[in-house]
Amino acid sequence: xxxxxxxxxxxxxxxxxxxxxxxxxxxxxxxxxxxxxxxxxxxxxxxxxxxxxxxxxxxxxxxxxxxxxxxxxxxxxxxxxxxxxxxxxxxxxxxxxxxxxxxxxxxxxxxxxxxxxxxxxxxxxxxxxxxxxxxxxxxxxxxxxxxxxxxxxxxxxxxxxxxxxxxxxxxxxxxxxxxxxxxxxxxxxxxxxxxxxxxxxxxxxxxxxxxxxxxxxxxxxxxxxx
Numbered sequence: 097x098x099x100x101x102x103x104x105x106x107x108x109x110x111x112x113x114x115x116x117x118x119x120x121x122x123x124x125x126x127x128x129x130x131x132x133x134x135x136x137x138x139x140x141x142x143x144x145x146x147x148x149x150x151x152x153x154x155x156x157x158x159x160x161x162x163x164x165x166x167x168x169x170x171x172x173x174x175x176x177x178x179x180x181x182x183x184x185x186x187x188x189x190x191x192x193x194x195x196x197x198x199x200x201x202x203x204x205x206x207x208x209x210x211x212x213x214x215x216x217x218x219x220x221x222x223x224x225x226x227x228x229x230x231x232x233x234x235x236x237x238x239x240x241x242x243x244x245x246x247x248x249x250x251x252x253x254x255x256x257x258x259x260x261x262x263x264x265x266x267x268x269x270x271x272x273x274x275x276x277x278x279x280x281x282x283x284x285x286x287x288x289x290x291x292x293x294x295x296x297x298x299x300x301x302x303x304x305x306x307x308x309x310x311x312x313x314x315x316x317x318x319x320x321x322x
Contacts, residue, residue: 276308
């Protein structure tokens with residue numbers, strides 16, 4: 097597993113790539129350059145990891161049960177290897193989880209499942225239910241459903257979440273969601289926002305003009321929200 101680290105101090109940012117991206121994508125799309133001042137000033141430190149989407153959520157050569165199992169294995173890697181590495185390299189008490197597109201789903205799923213590990217979630221252009229069908233985007237599990245799919249899907253498990261401890265930790269998170277008003281996932285973002293509001297979880301949902309599912313829009317968002 098490869099990763100890139102940018103910056104020398106400050107709040108730690110765990111960065112997920114998009115569906116087709118790799119650990120170097122965030123730099124390749126110009127997002128690292130957008131944050132250069134904050135990195136050089138020691139305000140942020142980025143940890144850009146591999147997403148393995150072709151082996152997991154988009155691994156259509158696998159049975160859907162194997163796809164979600166592989167996704168869960170990636171989560172275990174993050175919990176047991178990446179986050180401890182980040183803590184060892186940087187003692188700052190703020191850890192942010194961040195991603196664009198599929199990376200936004202992965203960031204949100206991780207933060208909502210383990211809210212005690214993070215201080216902030218920053219998710220751009222995400223679809224938070226991979227079983228939904230909209231425009232050219234289909235159900236990534238081909239109709240298959242099990243407990244693992246349920247517990248990794250934010251808009252599925254949030255309505256039934258009743259743990260006072262977990263809700264307290266969720267309410268302490270700084271949550272920033274962004275989406276374009278012409279983006280196919282706009283309704284899904286609004287639905288997630290309603291679910292969070294129903295649980296009294298404070299958050300920001302920023303709806304930007306046009307179809308903001310592209311690097312140029314993400315660069316502007318990163319400068320504003322990270």
